[in-house]
Amino acid sequence: MQFLSYLINGLGLGSVYAIIALGYTMVYGIAKMLNFAHGDVIMVGSYIAFFALTKFGLPFPLAVLTAILVCTVLGVVIERLAYKPLRQAPSLAVLITAIGVSYFLQNGAQILWSSSSKVFPSVISAGSISIGAASVSYLTLLTIATCIVVMICLTLFINKTKTGSAMRACSEDKGASMLMGINVNQIISITFAIGSGLAAIASVLLASTYPSVYPTMGSMPGIKAFTAAVFGGIGSVPGAFVGGLILGIIEIFAKAYISTQLSDAIVFGVLIVILLIKPTGLLGKKINVKV
């Protein structure tokens, strides 16, 4: 019954990727840019949660809330200062800026908090429960549950609220959205706020699973989640969810059955194959050429 426990662990890891991927995909859907600094917002979230727990001795939920608040503000500030001035610029300029912001955050963290890694306290009880023959840790269950809750809330928000409707309108046609009176800049800010808040949630789950916090810790999960977003179809919210989960499962299976060293190569290899067969990703929209 190893299989079942691998599958559940894969879902757990995939849930983290999915939550991060939502940030990539929403920002892409609305601002039409790849925010490569997204992974580093996760890093900042981990540090904030770490200090909130250890230095200030805050209880776990409050520490998470603090991380969410700081990351949300950080995301909005990054957008205002770095990306907003480039609204009319070619997308390559925006992409390079995003990479610049990523290095800025990593190096800023190194100056502020040193490059040596810190051990994230284990706040979530180490216990586990048995599902059939597999034993599943509370942390994995919490991660999967969080992902499901996030997904439900986000779907309701996007489909049922006025702001959600405005977000969908902006992702389709910014000019027509302005004609409706929608403040597109404000919608982009909200999108960055949501994406970065989600990154903070992911950061706490990630740091609890792999309990070491260091300035470049965001890059690898960031890249993987980006892969998940592309895999599922960038711009699509359900796509990020499905892409994240599948990617997590592939990674754990590859580690378990093939090779630990090769697992990342296999993950990216699967991405390449999927993109060859379906260039827009699993749930991506087909690209319409409008006349």
Next chain:
Amino acid sequence: MLKVTDLKVKYGMIEAIKGISFEVRDGEIVTMIGANGAGKTTTMHAISGLVKAAEGSIMLDDTELTKTPANKIVGLGLAQVPEGRRVFAEQTVEENLILGAYLRKDKDAIRTDMEEVYQLFPRLKERRTQLAGTLSGGEQQMLAMGRALMAKPSILLLDEPSMGLSPLLVSEIFHIIQEINDKGTTILLVEQNAKRALAIADRAYVLETGKITLEGTGEELSNDERVQKAYLGG
């Protein structure tokens, strides 16, 4: 109500609009006709703030529109039906209409106005839960018009509403434009279909490569030799 003075619009080095002046008075239907590339859509976009004016002034009553952000303009009572409809294809007909009333807070009045739009365009009511992208071209045009009306504008800008529609649908659309005007909404209509546009217009302007070359009442221009030659196939 709407007064444009010496408007110039540039795309990089190219001057698309070379200093035009025109006005639309309360209650009128004014049309601007011209060939492809004459600058009709650019003029419309300058009024609604989607492109920046390089020079000149666009006054809506007492507000200078060239200094107003695009998303604030609809709140001043000016709505636009853009060229190519630009409905939100992935949202339902009803969601599109609700987006048209985005800045309004009067929930009950929005309901009533939606019923009014449905009365004007019964087809939309039949299809209200359908995604806008699945509608036919004519239905999308109706939706784009209904969506603009949901803002309760005092002046409505229509950019090529007849584009790509069958003659029968064109008649229907022009009939509805007149109906909207009869109910008190001022109209600025930009058209390539000069014959139809001049037939319903109180006054008209001819735009040629960024300049206004002729103006007059709809009737005057319909009978003008130059207009007949260039735009009416006579």
